Amino acid sequence: MDRAAFFNTLACGENPLAFKPEHEPRIERLRRRLGDLRGKRVFEPGCGGGPLTARLAEWVGDGGRVLALDACAGMVARCEKAVSDHAHVQAIHGKAEDMEIENGAWDLILCFRLYPHLEDAGAFLRRCPAWLAPGGELVIANLEGSAELNAIHAGLAGVRQDRMPAGEDLRRRLSAAGWHVAETIDEPEEFFLRARRG
C-alpha cells in the first residue's frame, strides 16, 4: 500500500483520525501555543477529515478565515462535512507542494500532522513565504514527538517511510533556508515549531 492508498482507506473509515480523549490536553496546549487566533486567516494544508479544522473554525471565529487543503479527495469531503456550519471555512483538494492559493494572505500556515507525509517538503517550504502575510507564521505541529511519531509510522504500511525529522534538525533546515525559528519543542507528547521569515 502506498501513502495515497493509505489515506484513501482512512478517509473511508468512520471518523478518520478523530481525536481521542487523551489528545484533548495536547490540543488545548496547541491552542495556547498558537495564541489568540480570533480574526486570523489560517491556511491548513493536510487537513484530513478536519478534526483540527473544526477547532480552528471556532478559534478564528466568524471574523477570521480558514482554508483547509488535502491531497486526498475523500478527506476533503469529510472535512467539508465537519465544517459545514462555518461559512468562513473552505476545504479544497490539492497537493500542498503545487497548489495555487492567494499570496500574502495568510497569518498562519499550520501544518498539523502533515509534515512527514509531504512528498517534497523542500518544495512546500519554498512556497510558504509567498503565501504568508507580513508578520505571518509557519507552525509545524504534531501530537507526538518525532521519535514517538516515527515509531507509530514504523508499524503502518503506507506511511512507514514518512519520517518526522527531529526538532533540532528541522530548526537547522529552516534556518538555513532563511527562516527565523522562534520556538522548537520536540517532546514525547508534542512537536511544535514556529517560524517566521527572517
Ligand SMILES: C[S@@+](CC[C@H](N)C(=O)[O-])C[C@H]1O[C@@H](n2cnc3c(N)ncnc32)[C@H](O)[C@@H]1O
Ligand atoms: C496524518 S493525516 C492528518 C490529517 C489531519 N491534519 C489530522 O490531524 O487529522 C495527513 C494528511 O495529509 C494529507 N497529505 C499527505 N500529503 C499531502 C500533500 N502533499 N498535500 C496535501 N495533503 C497531503 C493526507 O491525505 C492526510 O489527510
